[in-house]
Structures are given as structure tokens and as C-alpha cells.
Amino acid sequence: MIIVTYNINSIRIRIAELKQIAEKSNADIICLQEIKVEDSLFPFDEVKSLGFPYIYISGQKSYNGVAILSRFQLYDVQAYEIIDSSHKRHISAKLENGVEIHNFYAPAGGDIADPIINEKFDFKLRFYEALIDWSNEAKNSNRKMIMAGDMNIAPLENDVWSHKQLLKVVSHTPIEVELMEKLRATLGWIDSSRHFVPASEKLYSWWSYRNQDWKKSDRGRRLDHIWLTPNLASCLKSSYIMKEARDFANPSDHVPVVTEINI
């Protein structure tokens, strides 16, 4: 089974890119973030025609919004409102065999890395504390879980273009990195991208729009992640980041993470 996570930054203007991604990845399941559309305006017909008849969404107008697209039926679908009831940032569904898929869009956190001055950063930290509680609920349960999404944190030194220059930049501050590691450690989550790429190697999934040549400056960050619970470790077959998607005609600033699992 091939699972993809992709921050699409508006699904309605990026159907052509989604098509390319579906074809190149041969995805069975695509977790989307920032669909930026309310449920009633979701482009169901266009997405179905890409080979995903099963569509599970938690949308809102203008901001946020998550969706799971699937080639086969999923079960026990739940949409959550972590902390703030107006933010649609988490949807989950189960495979027929009971494996859980959780799709997240973590808050970006604003510009200033201080929770007292910047309430968006405070919200991001509280969101992660809530995620840690959510993950801890699965402790000792042996639930098989996949979590995918735009987590808006780049945890390792080589997950950003300059560790030193980004230490005070939201997405790579020590407090965020510590929270993400605390989340990872709850269940011993496996980072599928880093499972195949050593920590010494640069690896990014996002490049800002605010560079005239994203490839030349290459100031990327790895904000998008697919994690597995340890009881799925033996199923993890491969993973890659589809960097070429950043060069599509009308690209998102994020590119897809693609993970293959034998389940």
C-alpha cells in the first residue's frame, strides 16, 4: 500500500498537480492538508476521476482543512477539533484490517517564537501538548497507527538548510524540536523518511514561495512527515520525498512524502 501526504495549499486550484502526484506515486491513499474549502464546495467529481472514489473530508472556509482520498473504502472515519473548535486539522480513518490512518495539519505558529507575545506560537505549542496526550492514549494498546501530515516542525539539523540560522525561526526552535521528539517518544513512532535517509544528509519537503529560484537557493525545510507505530516497522518497505513536484506548473510550496507499507 502506498500512502502519500501532501500540503496542497488549496485543492480547488491544484487538481492538475494532484493528478500528476497520484500518477507518479501510484498512491492508494493521499492525506491532504490546507484544502482551504468548506465541505459543500469540495471538488468531489474531479478527485473521484483521479481514481479516488472514497473521499473523507474535514474542511473549512479559507483556512486549514484536511482530507483523506482513498482507492478503497475506509472505516470509522472521525474528524477532530484539537483545542480550537474552529480549526479543522485532524481526520482519521481505518483500513479494513484495523490499521489507523491519522492525517494532521499542525499550526504554523506565526512569525515570533515567543508564546507570550505571539498567540499563534502559543497555540502551536498547546496543539503539540494535545497531540502528546492523544498519542499517549494509545500506549500499551498495540494499536497499529500511521500518522501523516504537515507537522510544521523540522526536527533534525539537516531537516533545514541552516541549523544555526534557523534556531530562532518558528519550525526549528529548540522548544518545538523537543515537543516533536516528546511526541515521537510516546509510542516510539518511526519516522519513515529518515528510516531510509541518514541524519547526516539534507532532506526537505518545503521550499518558500519567497525565493526567486527555490532550487538554486535550496533553503528548504522538512515539515511533512509520515510516522508509523513500531508494530508496523517490519511492514515499512520504502519512502521518498517527491522533490520534482516543486517544479510543477502551479506548485504548492510543499511536496509530497510517499511511503510504501506492506499491509
Added chain:
DNA sequence: ATGGTTGGACCCCAA
């Protein structure tokens, strides 16, 4: 130190 771009809404906000 600053500003650079994009998307969706509305005459600005979030990323």
C-alpha cells in the same frame, strides 16, 4: 536588517 510570494477572502489575513 529587510523583504521577498502565494491563496482566499474581502478591501487583509495566514502561510
